[in-house]
Amino acid sequence: MPIRPEMRTRYPRDWPQISHRIRFERAGGRCECDGRCGRRHGSRCTAVNGEPHPATGTRVVLSVAHLDDIPEHCDDDNLAAMCAPCHLAYDAGLHAVTAARTRAARLIAPGQTELFPTPGGPQ
Ligand SMILES: [Zn+2]
Ligand SMILES: [Zn+2]
Numbered sequence: 001m002p003i004r005p006e007m008r009t010r011y012p013r014d015w016p017q018i019s020h021r022i023r024f025e026r027a028g029g030r031c032e033c034d035g036r037c038g039r040r041h042g043s044r045c046t047a048v049n050g051e052p053h054p055a056t057g058t059r060v061v062l063s064v065a066h067l068d069d070i071p072e073h074c075d076d077d078n079l080a081a082m083c084a085p086c087h088l089a090y091d092a093g094l095h096a097v098t099a100a101r102t103r104a105a106r107l108i109a110p111g112q113t114e115l116f117p118t119p120g121g122p123q
Contacts, residue, residue: 037089047086049061065079065087
């Protein structure tokens with residue numbers, strides 16, 4: 001249950017294509033976070049999809065963050081490919097701390113590394 005049903009309906013039908021394009025064509029498979037998440041990783045995060053995360057050592061699976069936290073808002077400049085630590089930290093800054101904790105605990109189940117897996121499986 002990676003995306004809550006009420007959230008899935010808010011994503012555009014071509015979200016898998018949008019997500020893939022942002023992560024791999026625009027971002028080149030690398031986290032696009034420029035520090036806006038609040039983590040101290042320099043000008044741009046060095047996490048690369050499929051490789052060990054520079055901070056956590058776990059395999060990086062990029063997801064696409066909505067910078068304004070509105071799923072319908074899928075303009076390129078509202079989207080950023082992010083590694084899980086950046087995405088979580090960024091979201092935590094958008095919400096109250098307790099809400100972010102709840103969200104993180106619900107979204108990241110044991111063994112799950114992707115925040116918003118593409119419907120139909122990893123690409
Ligand atoms: Zn990152
Ligand atoms: Zn970051």
